[in-house]
Amino acid sequence: MNATGWNILITMRIISTLLLLCVLSACATPAATPISPTPLPATPTLSSFASRDTLTGDWLGAGTKPDGTTASIQITLADSETKLSIEPRTQSWKLTVSHNNEAIEFSATGGTRDPFKQIEFTGTFINGVLAGDLNWDGTASAITFTPIAVVDQSILEKYEGVYRFESGRALGIIVSPEYSSDGLNFFSQSLMLTDFDSGALRGLYPFDDHTFAVGALRVVGAPFVGRIQFIMDDLLNSTGLMWWDDASGVTPSAASGQFAGRVQYTYEDVPFTSADGIQLMGRISLPESNAPLPAFMALHGSEQGTRDNFGSKVMAHFIISRGFAVLNYDKRGVGDSDGVYQEAASSSNLQKIAEDAIAGVENLASRPEIDAKRIGLIGGSQAGWVIPLAASQSDAISHMVILSGPVESTLQEDVFSSYTNDGDTATNYDDAKITQQLRDLKPGGFDPIPIIAELNQPGLWLWGSVDKSVPVTFSAENLQALIDSGKNNFSFEIFPNGDHNLNESSHGLFNEIPYSPRVLFYSALAEWLEENMLFRQ
Structure with a gap:
C-alpha cells in the first residue's frame, strides 16, 4: 500500500474509534469527578513522526548496554557539530559520521571514566527512517532512531495545564525548566507530564508542534x-489531548482513556x-465551581521558593485536579515578595514563615469563592515545622498535609542530615544506628512535638523510606506515640523506596x-482528601 492509502486507512480507523467512543459514552454512566472534561473533539491530525x-x-x-539494560541515546547531526549523548547525562561525545547514499555509519569513543569505550552504528537512512545495528563495547542490538523536533517556547506554554480523562484520571503538563547538577539533567527539553493516578513523571519529546x-x-x-x-x-x-499507549500506534488508547x-x-x-x-506576592488558582471551594495554601521547604516554580506548578495542578483552590506564593525576600529570605530553621524564622502562612490563609478566607471552613496548609520538608506552628495559632486552618516533614527537633534533624549528607553523596547508612542515636539525643532548637500534641485539626504526614534529609523512622515513631496517646486526628504513610521528594528511588x-x-x-x-476534606462542611 502506498503512503497516501496508508494515511487514509489510519484516518478511517481513528474516525471509527472515536465514533464508537461517542456511542459508548452516551450509554455509560459518567464517573463522579470534581471537574468534568470538555466534550470530545474532532479527529486529531496525523503526524509523520517516525x-x-x-x-x-x-x-x-x-540501545542495549553490555549489562543488558537499555539506554536512551541521542544523536545530533548538523553541519556545525555531530555528537552523541546518553540521557540524562549532560556530557556529549563527538561523532565520526560516514554517509554514502542510503548507508550511514557513525562511532563515538569514550574515555576511561565514560560509560563506554566505543559505540558504533551501522545502518541505513531510507524514506526518512534511520535504523540499523548499534554496538556498545561488543554488545549488539537493533535500533531505530526517532527524529525529535524543536518547538518554540510560545507554543509549549499554550499546553501548560490540567487535563482529565472520562475515567477521572488527571494529567498535569508544565514547560520544562532548565536545571542540571553533577553532570545530570533533571528535566526534559520541552514539557514535563505528571500522571496524578499512577504518579508517573515523564519528559515529553516533540515529534512536531502538537x-x-x-x-x-x-x-x-x-x-x-x-x-x-x-x-x-x-x-x-x-x-x-489524545493519548496513545503505543508511541507509534494507530488507534488511541482504550485502556488509558483516549481523550x-x-x-x-x-x-x-x-x-x-x-x-x-x-x-508577599501570591498566586491563587480557582477551578470552575458553582459553590465555594475548599482550599490549600502551599508552603515551601527551606529553598527560595516562588509561586510559579516547577514544584509550585505541579502541586497546584494536583490540587486543582481534586477540585480545590490553591494559593502559591513567593517566599519572603524571594521573587516579588518583600522582606529578607532566611534559610535557617531558627525559632524566630519559623515563626515569621508561620505568620506568612496565616496571612495567606486569611486572604483565602476573605474571598467569596472559598469555603472559609475548609482551608488547609500543605508543604514539605522545612514546612513540616512551620505548618503545625501556624495551625496552633490560627483557627482558620482546618487541616494540614505534610510531605517529608520532620517530627523531631531541629537539632535532631541536623544530626541526621549530617550523617546522611542529605543524600548528596553515597554513604554507608545504618538506619537502626542513627535512629537509636536520635532517641538518645535530647531535643534541641525548635521542637514541634509539644505543639503537634495540642492540635485538633486533621493532619496527614507522608514520608519515603529512603529519605536522606529527614529521619523517617524516628519521625514516625514520634507521631505514632502521639496517635497512641489519643490523637486519632493524625495519620501517616511511609512509601517504600521513596526519597525526600517522594520520588521512587533505590537509595534516596x-x-x-x-x-x-x-x-x-x-x-x-x-484518598485522604476525599475522606477528610472534599465533602466535609
Whole structure:
C-alpha cells in the first residue's frame, strides 16, 4: 500500500474509534469527578513522526548496554557539530559520521571514566527512517532512531495545564525548566507530564508542534511508552489531548482513556500582608465551581521558593485536579515578595514563615469563592515545622498535609542530615544506628512535638523510606506515640523506596532523581482528601 492509502486507512480507523467512543459514552454512566472534561473533539491530525526528510537534527533511540539494560541515546547531526549523548547525562561525545547514499555509519569513543569505550552504528537512512545495528563495547542490538523536533517556547506554554480523562484520571503538563547538577539533567527539553493516578513523571519529546512521545523515565526518553497529541481550537489554544499507549500506534488508547479535556480554571496574582507588615506576592488558582471551594495554601521547604516554580506548578495542578483552590506564593525576600529570605530553621524564622502562612490563609478566607471552613496548609520538608506552628495559632486552618516533614527537633534533624549528607553523596547508612542515636539525643532548637500534641485539626504526614534529609523512622515513631496517646486526628504513610521528594528511588540519593519512574504520594493524598476534606462542611 502506498503512503497516501496508508494515511487514509489510519484516518478511517481513528474516525471509527472515536465514533464508537461517542456511542459508548452516551450509554455509560459518567464517573463522579470534581471537574468534568470538555466534550470530545474532532479527529486529531496525523503526524509523520517516525521519519524526517533529512538527517539534520536530533534523533533518539534505545540501545542495549553490555549489562543488558537499555539506554536512551541521542544523536545530533548538523553541519556545525555531530555528537552523541546518553540521557540524562549532560556530557556529549563527538561523532565520526560516514554517509554514502542510503548507508550511514557513525562511532563515538569514550574515555576511561565514560560509560563506554566505543559505540558504533551501522545502518541505513531510507524514506526518512534511520535504523540499523548499534554496538556498545561488543554488545549488539537493533535500533531505530526517532527524529525529535524543536518547538518554540510560545507554543509549549499554550499546553501548560490540567487535563482529565472520562475515567477521572488527571494529567498535569508544565514547560520544562532548565536545571542540571553533577553532570545530570533533571528535566526534559520541552514539557514535563505528571500522571496524578499512577504518579508517573515523564519528559515529553516533540515529534512536531502538537505531537509528543512520552518518555520511559523522568529524564530518559527511549524506549517511549506512549504518545500524546494536543487538540487546538481556532485560536490555537489547547482544548485537550489524545493519548496513545503505543508511541507509534494507530488507534488511541482504550485502556488509558483516549481523550482528556482541559480542566478550566483561572488564576490571578494577589498580594497579601504578613503580621510584621511585609507584603508577599501570591498566586491563587480557582477551578470552575458553582459553590465555594475548599482550599490549600502551599508552603515551601527551606529553598527560595516562588509561586510559579516547577514544584509550585505541579502541586497546584494536583490540587486543582481534586477540585480545590490553591494559593502559591513567593517566599519572603524571594521573587516579588518583600522582606529578607532566611534559610535557617531558627525559632524566630519559623515563626515569621508561620505568620506568612496565616496571612495567606486569611486572604483565602476573605474571598467569596472559598469555603472559609475548609482551608488547609500543605508543604514539605522545612514546612513540616512551620505548618503545625501556624495551625496552633490560627483557627482558620482546618487541616494540614505534610510531605517529608520532620517530627523531631531541629537539632535532631541536623544530626541526621549530617550523617546522611542529605543524600548528596553515597554513604554507608545504618538506619537502626542513627535512629537509636536520635532517641538518645535530647531535643534541641525548635521542637514541634509539644505543639503537634495540642492540635485538633486533621493532619496527614507522608514520608519515603529512603529519605536522606529527614529521619523517617524516628519521625514516625514520634507521631505514632502521639496517635497512641489519643490523637486519632493524625495519620501517616511511609512509601517504600521513596526519597525526600517522594520520588521512587533505590537509595534516596539526589543523583537518582532523573532516573525516577514516578512520584509516590498522589493517590494516597487524593484518598485522604476525599475522606477528610472534599465533602466535609
